[in-house]
Amino acid sequence: MFEISVTCDPDDTDRVIDTLGNVFTTWSAHRETTPDGSRTRVHLSLDHRPAPQQWPVPEQAYATAPSIISEIGWVARTAVDRPFGTEMSREFWLRKAALLDRIALSDNVAPPVSDATEDADRAARRLMDVDDAAVICDPRHYVRQQYARHTADQ
Structure with a gap:
């Protein structure tokens, strides 16, 4: 973390703060x-933003998938097969x-005939809930990363 002071025209103050906010936390x-x-x-109190995370593309994530x-x-x-009243495992939510x-x-390749995209988004968010994932990303990117791991x- 570090601090800086900027002296500027009063009309530029918000723009300066916004610009720094786009580069730093x-x-x-x-x-x-x-x-x-x-x-x-x-x-301003600032810190460097973490480097952007690289997400595996589907071909990488699912290369060895059944x-x-x-x-x-x-x-x-x-x-x-799960006993009634028991929670599903993390592996279940990940594979689903x-x-x-x-x-x-x-x-995305053929004409859509289902609600697959909505279902995939919903299942991905469920996995993130199970993992208590504190990341901000596209939930399906998270699934691919976790599946590759x-x-x-x-």
Whole structure:
């Protein structure tokens, strides 16, 4: 974290703060008028933004995935075989989200005939809830990342 002070024309103050906010994470901005009253001095607390995270493309994430038909069978069997009243495992939510993501991706190639994209988004958000993921990203990118990690660990 670091602090800077910027002296600028009063009409430019918001633009300066916004521009710095696009480059850095900002915590606070304190404004004061210079003694002669002609300029504004802004004191900002800043930090570097983390480097953008690289998300695997679907071809990378699902390179070793079982066939869609096989995964449909696994998800269905796992859902039916669980004891009543027990929570589904993280693996279930991950594989279900990945399965729906793959189906939705195929809808992008052919004319859409289903609600696969909405279902994939909903399942991806469910996985993020299960993981208590504190990331801000496209939920389906998160699924691909987690699925790639899961298969690498197998």
